Amino acid sequence: MIHLNTAGQGRMPASVRTVLTECVRVEDRFGPHELEERVGDLVHGEVHHRLERLLNTPDGHTELFTGGAAAYEALVSGLALGRGDRIWTTPYESAAHLATLRSLRDRTRCRIEVVPLRPDGDLDLAWMGAHLDDTVALVSVPHVPASRGIVNPVEEIGRLLAPHRCLYAVDAAYALGQVPVDVARIDCDLLTGDGWRFLRGPRAVGFAYVAPALRDALTRADAGDRAPRATTVVSPVPTTAAVAAFASALVHRAERPAPSYDERAQALRTAVASVAGVELLTPGRHQSAMVAFHHPELSAALIRCGLAERGVAVRKTVADETPLLSLPGAATTALCASVGESTTPADIAEFARALASTVTELRRRTAVTHTRTARIALVGS
Missing domain, CATH: 3.90.1150.10 (Aspartate Aminotransferase, domain 1)
Incomplete structure (x- = not known):
């Protein structure tokens, strides 16, 4: 079989399959507590260090979820926006993220605006520059969309947004592992991704980089600032076996030069x-x-x-x-x-x-x- 579906499910390297298989074997034979004792340091600490090195982020700013969409929903849905606030999304936004944004709009009575495209299909950065002010509270951009191969200029957008008060969210689910993703250069407040596409890990492991500005915004929401925070979204925690295998996938990526596609x-x-x-x-x-x-x-x-x-x-x-x-x-x-x-x-x-x-x-x-x-x-x- 010729596998040309890495964007849907990357094929796990042998080392990742071995870790996943062994973890399932241990859990099946001895139970989850035995597995946790064996790989606890890896799944609660080391995996985050490896992920932070991959993303070029400070230590202690990543969280694990069952997928990038789950991370986005858990974090964005809790923002406390107001009636005068605007959310910018793009025509390339995924249906899952749009559902989260529309729920946020319905709760807070903010507005959603769609950044237009140029005739060639690129995002219209000139329009963004002309219409950007401090009523824009959140900008959401997919680095690479789910259904098209375009690479959006997330670093350029980050530079455009930097002087303003808005939060900047980047969906890197289809970008990580195939194009350079550097959180420091993008200068975003939230970056979400999946571990099973070009990173070649197991399914049901996703993650988020959460910047201090976003954590502060969520803290203010908990304190009752502006619109009340939504009921807490409970995101399922990835299994211990899946996280251990994902850590192995990150090792595989780190030990090899980034492939050029x-x-x-x-x-x-x-x-x-x-x-x-x-x-x-x-x-x-x-x-x-x-x-x-x-x-x-x-x-x-x-x-x-x-x-x-x-x-x-x-x-x-x-x-x-x-x-x-x-x-x-x-x-x-x-x-x-x-x-x-x-x-x-x-x-x-x-x-x-x-x-x-x-x-x-x-x-x-x-x-x-x-x-x-x-x-x-x-x-x-």
Whole structure:
């Protein structure tokens, strides 16, 4: 199987699988307390040090959750905003984050505004500069969106926001492990992420970097400043076994130079563009290792299944993942192929052949179906 779904689930290195398997074995045989005694220092201390080194953050500013979306909900939903406050989001915001922001708006009566896009699909930073003032209380930006491969300029946005009172939240779930993520350079107050995509850890482990400014804002909310804080969101704690395996994934990342996906991602885009009828969905000037595409006449689900039958794994995306996005192709289901550390030129070439073969077969089936439908209609008339 050629794995081109790192953005959906990165393949765990052997060392990570070994740790996860051993932890499950110990817990199954001796119980959770024995496992906690064996790996307690790792899951309560060392994992945070490794994560902070990866993100370039001060010590003691990371927290673990079951996923980045859970971290975002637990922290953002508790903010105490007011009627005059504005929240800025973007057309690339995920549905999960939008649900949190809308709940916050409904509770506090603040406003949500969507930063517009330039014609090329990039965020309009000129618009942001012209409309930014101290009524903007929160700005939420995905570094790399779930359904497109664009890399948003989170560092440039951080410099733009720095002189103002707003909190700055960055969703790095699809960025960490494939593009540089440096909290000190981004200058954000909240950065959330998942451990199972390009970081290649197990599922159900996510995390957040929480800056002092955000902690202070949540403390003021607890003290009753402005709108009352929402009922505390209870985020499930990741299992001990999953955290230990995630720590191993961070070691794997630290022991190897950060991979460069640029050439492989470009080769992937070229492979997709070479197949007749398939359209790339690549807004913006800067692209990541995720390549979104669709065929306007063929079902994305059938294309994904056809690729799987030919030994290629990709991910299907739906419009509901980024409901504010209105770029061409955004209202339809699409596919996302994403390279990983082990992706080779031969893998990409095989993917191109599989995609071309799948499209040809599906078009043939469609033509046969249309012919049969026409014959039935003719007989009926």
